[in-house]
Amino acid sequence: MAISSSLTSAYSSSSALNSLVSQYMTLERRPLTTLNTQKTSLNSSLSIHSDLKTKISDLLTLSRELGSTETTAIYNSRTSSSGDETKITASAGSGAAVGTYQIRVKQLATGASLQSTAALLTKPATISSSKVAPGSGTIDVTKSFANAGFGSTPTGTVTIGSWTSADLSTYTSVQTFMDAVNAAGVNANIYYNKTEDKFYLESKTVTALTFSESVAGGSTGFFTQVKMRDATTPYAYHGTTDATGVQSNVILNNANFDTALTSTTTGKFKINGVEISYDTSTDTLDAVISRINSSTANVNVFYDTSLDKLLIKSKGAGSTDTITLSDVTGNLMNVLKLDTASATSGTDAKFTINSTSASDEITKSSNTFTINGINYTLKNTNVTAYTDTTYTTITVKQDTSALQSKINDFLTKFNAVTQYIKDKTGLDAYTKARGVFAGNTTFASLRSQLYKKLSEQVTGLTSGNPDYLSKIGITFDSYLKASLSNTTKFNDAVSSNSQAVQDLFNSTNGVAKKLETLIKPFVESASTSRGSIIDETKNVISNRITDIETRITRMEARLKIKENQYRQQLYKMQDLLNTAVLQGNQITTQLSYSSQYTY
Numbered sequence: 001m002a003i004s005s006s007l008t009s010a011y012s013s014s015s016a017l018n019s020l021v022s023q024y025m026t027l028e029r030r031p032l033t034t035l036n037t038q039k040t041s042l043n044s045s046l047s048i049h050s051d052l053k054t055k056i057s058d059l060l061t062l063s064r065e066l067g068s069t070e071t072t073a074i075y076n077s078r079t080s081s082s083g084d085e086t087k088i089t090a091s092a093g094s095g096a097a098v099g100t101y102q103i104r105v106k107q108l109a110t111g112a113s114l115q116s117t118a119a120l121l122t123k124p125a126t127i128s129s130s131k132v133a134p135g136s137g138t139i140d141v142t143k144s145f146a147n148a149g150f151g152s153t154p155t156g157t158v159t160i161g162s163w164t165s166a167d168l169s170t171y172t173s174v175q176t177f178m179d180a181v182n183a184a185g186v187n188a189n190i191y192y193n194k195t196e197d198k199f200y201l202e203s204k205t206v207t208a209l210t211f212s213e214s215v216a217g218g219s220t221g222f223f224t225q226v227k228m229r230d231a232t233t234p235y236a237y238h239g240t241t242d243a244t245g246v247q248s249n250v251i252l253n254n255a256n257f258d259t260a261l262t263s264t265t266t267g268k269f270k271i272n273g274v275e276i277s278y279d280t281s282t283d284t285l286d287a288v289i290s291r292i293n294s295s296t297a298n299v300n301v302f303y304d305t306s307l308d309k310l311l312i313k314s315k316g317a318g319s320t321d322t323i324t325l326s327d328v329t330g331n332l333m334n335v336l337k338l339d340t341a342s343a344t345s346g347t348d349a350k351f352t353i354n355s356t357s358a359s360d361e362i363t364k365s366s367n368t369f370t371i372n373g374i375n376y377t378l379k380n381t382n383v384t385a386y387t388d389t390t391y392t393t394i395t396v397k398q399d400t401s402a403l404q405s406k407i408n409d410f411l412t413k414f415n416a417v418t419q420y421i422k423d424k425t426g427l428d429a430y431t432k433a434r435g436v437f438a439g440n441t442t443f444a445s446l447r448s449q450l451y452k453k454l455s456e457q458v459t460g461l462t463s464g465n466p467d468y469l470s471k472i473g474i475t476f477d478s479y480l481k482a483s484l485s486n487t488t489k490f491n492d493a494v495s496s497n498s499q500a501v502q503d504l505f506n507s508t509n510g511v512a513k514k515l516e517t518l519i520k521p522f523v524e525s526a527s528t529s530r531g532s533i534i535d536e537t538k539n540v541i542s543n544r545i546t547d548i549e550t551r552i553t554r555m556e557a558r559l560k561i562k563e564n565q566y567r568q569q570l571y572k573m574q575d576l577l578n579t580a581v582l583q584g585n586q587i588t589t590q591l592s593y594s595s596q597y598t599y
Contacts, residue, residue, distance in 0.1 A: 267330020318365025
């Protein structure tokens, strides 16, 4: 009899064999699936406990801030305003005295100052009386007179002192002409300032500066075109005898100072004890000024072209403020006419607070200072005498909005904790699964205690002061959500008695103090030997997860062995079946062959 084809096919293909192994292993893996489900559940529980710890820690932080009695506590936060910020600005620090202050400023603090004793250039000099190029243009001194940009091309010759030029048309550029003047040996120097669009002509000595032009008719002479020729007094100076001042942007060796530099290489000087070096062959006056201003000499220096003097202003202030300077090597301070200059000492700020009496005058060496926690900056004077009826009012108040914001944050954190515990205690609305904290009396008790601490009476307060949070506008709604529901009541309470509001939170039995005591053990360890309540719970959960992971690892190893055993057994069954099928086919063949020879 032939073996059933269905039985043969069930064991003959590898896919069929793998399918059988898979079915067997599904049954064998049921305990492993249970362990993985438990592990997932425990990991979820671990995460939920971590989230709760974060929320309670946030609430603890706010409880401590509202429970603080330090001078930096939120109750001491202040706001300030000025009646005229062009005169005085003010900012109140934590704990600044609340009140209204009438400030009379008679004098501002100033720093010491010093300037050159005389103009740096007193030699004869002149400058173009107005812009030279027509319109908004400038002269291009690299081009010839015909192409440089003059309104009319200068022609003819010029005479400066005893030197007479060639015809202007023969010079390849305006600059070539100026170079010829400067090299002529007549102690004169000419240059063009492109920024101002003006020409400068200076004498290198104290002798008179004479100059003229020679033109065959017309008004195209050089000095006429560069506007140095006076219409009524030909070739007269325009301005004073030192009309040009010194060139602050040329190398020191080339600057036309009254006094010659004794060193044509390097030198040093000191300002307020700070040593400054310079090189006369590479540095300009502008470069030296910049070096001083960026140093630690605590001064600001600038060259005043209208005065032709160097001005130095101290960055400090006060009656004791001064400026000292001296040459170390070289004579630059002498050249700049600063070596014999006397500094004008600074002045102190002078003012009164809530007083019209000079005997109450306060002096400060700076215009920025702090008195009773209030940071003042004086900007300008507002009286000439303290008896004047004018003054600037500075108002300092408790920062009610900052306190309100902090309390709102506190209530938000409170609601986050209580709602989270509630959500993780009940049944899931969709899965109907119990929450992680279901049946956990520790957290259920914490939630009820939180509500109690926030809603119960605060004892030990001054009689008549608010002793419930509800008396300052903090209530619970129908969902037990706490909020500052009545800001008007809160603001009135702070305005009428801010200390009473403070006591409600940070007194010995205050709400914030009680909450801190209640929740601290949940997130902070009481000793080095034990962790917080939540950390200890997490440790238990973590140990269970570790144990399950160990069991899973061992079970997976056993299942691999079991799967291999199933596979080997099925391989043997397959071999036996194949042998039986082969034998059956042989018998069938023999029987068929024998039937052909039956008589």
